[in-house]
Amino acid sequence: MRHLMSPLDLSVKELDDLLDLANDIENNPKKYAHACEGKKLATCFYEPSTRTRLSFEAAMLNLGGSVLGFSSADSSSAAKGESVSDTIRVISCYADICAMRHPKEGAPLVASQKSTIPVINAGDGGHQHPTQTLTDLLTIRSLKGKLDHMTIGLCGDLKFGRTVHSLINALIRYPGIRFILISPEELRIPDYIREDVLRKNNIPFEEVERLDDAMPNLDILYMTRVQRERFFNEEDYIRLKDYYVLTKQKLSLAKDDMYVLHPLPRVNEISVEVDDDPRAAYFKQAQYGVYVRMALILTLLELA
Numbered sequence: 001m002r003h004l005m006s007p008l009d010l011s012v013k014e015l016d017d018l019l020d021l022a023n024d025i026e027n028n029p030k031k032y033a034h035a036c037e038g039k040k041l042a043t044c045f046y047e048p049s050t051r052t053r054l055s056f057e058a059a060m061l062n063l064g065g066s067v068l069g070f071s072s073a074d075s076s077s078a079a080k081g082e083s084v085s086d087t088i089r090v091i092s093c094y095a096d097i098c099a100m101r102h103p104k105e106g107a108p109l110v111a112s113q114k115s116t117i118p119v120i121n122a123g124d125g126g127h128q129h130p131t132q133t134l135t136d137l138l139t140i141r142s143l144k145g146k147l148d149h150m151t152i153g154l155c156g157d158l159k160f161g162r163t164v165h166s167l168i169n170a171l172i173r174y175p176g177i178r179f180i181l182i183s184p185e186e187l188r189i190p191d192y193i194r195e196d197v198l199r200k201n202n203i204p205f206e207e208v209e210r211l212d213d214a215m216p217n218l219d220i221l222y223m224t225r226v227q228r229e230r231f232f233n234e235e236d237y238i239r240l241k242d243y244y245v246l247t248k249q250k251l252s253l254a255k256d257d258m259y260v261l262h263p264l265p266r267v268n269e270i271s272v273e274v275d276d277d278p279r280a281a282y283f284k285q286a287q288y289g290v291y292v293r294m295a296l297i298l299t300l301l302e303l304a
């Protein structure tokens with residue numbers, strides 16, 4: 001039985017197969033409409049979510065399966081003090097596969113160790129968010145036709161942004177990837193990513209503060225929200241929240257075939273005037289999130 005805790009749980013070959021399956025689902029949805037009949041997905045979300053939870057549910061429903069779950073810690077027995085280990089043992093009796101989001105780093109991993117059904121990490125604190133990364137990779141590959149030889153700009157809250165951590169981990173396995181890490185001093189990527197992931201693997205990267213300077217060199221710009229819920233004080237959040245705002249004027253510095261991605265939710269970091277630019281790919285990205293989660297459910301249930 002397999003779980004998904006980090007994008008590295010899949011080899012590059014397995015990842016390619018999964019993205020191929022997602023593209024096939026996109027092109028032939030009818031073929032998969034009954035693939036999960038009789039199967040149940042549990043969504044155990046101890047932290048707020050719109051896209052991740054609903055795209056998991058949409059994915060399972062599109063496959064002909066059913067869904068159950070909870071969408072906040074308050075509405076689960078966590079409010080009574082139940083551990084994730086106990087919760088998952090019980091959920092294992094009710095469902096065939098589980099997607100779990102938790103504010104504590106490592107909670108889905110702990111759950112997976114006691115689970116008798118596949119567990120998918122749907123975001124654990126500021127740590128990892130592997131299914132967002134699958135979504136990002138499918139989006140990049142579908143739009144650019146490749147995952148190698150590109151300059152990727154990651155902008156915003158690189159410290160607490162778990163989507164950024166997972167995406168860096170996944171992309172370094174492709175040749176010719178270079179990162180420009182754009183953030184204020186206080187929100188730079190964690191040391192363990194800089195040292196153990198980037199430096200250790202000799203991945204070219206720069207850390208800069210100005211988005212404008214980086215813009216002309218980028219093939220992908222991955223914008224992120226400043227993660228308010230992970231700040232220790234509101235003053236720091238207020239000072240940093242509008243540090244970057246992508247406007248039409250800033251985008252005019254970019255290549256014509258650069259794409260803007262964002263895991264969403266957006267707060268202020270992308271001006272709505274950018275939404276109509278053909279390079280704005282973030283809503284398309286949300287659609288790809290459903291296809292890739294369908295492919296993941298099929299793969300982990302060994303129905304692919």
Ligand code: NCD
Binds near residue numbers: 264
């Ligand atoms: C991201 C997350 O939850 O980490 N959102 C998502 O899953 N689409 C990004 C964020 O909340 O800023």
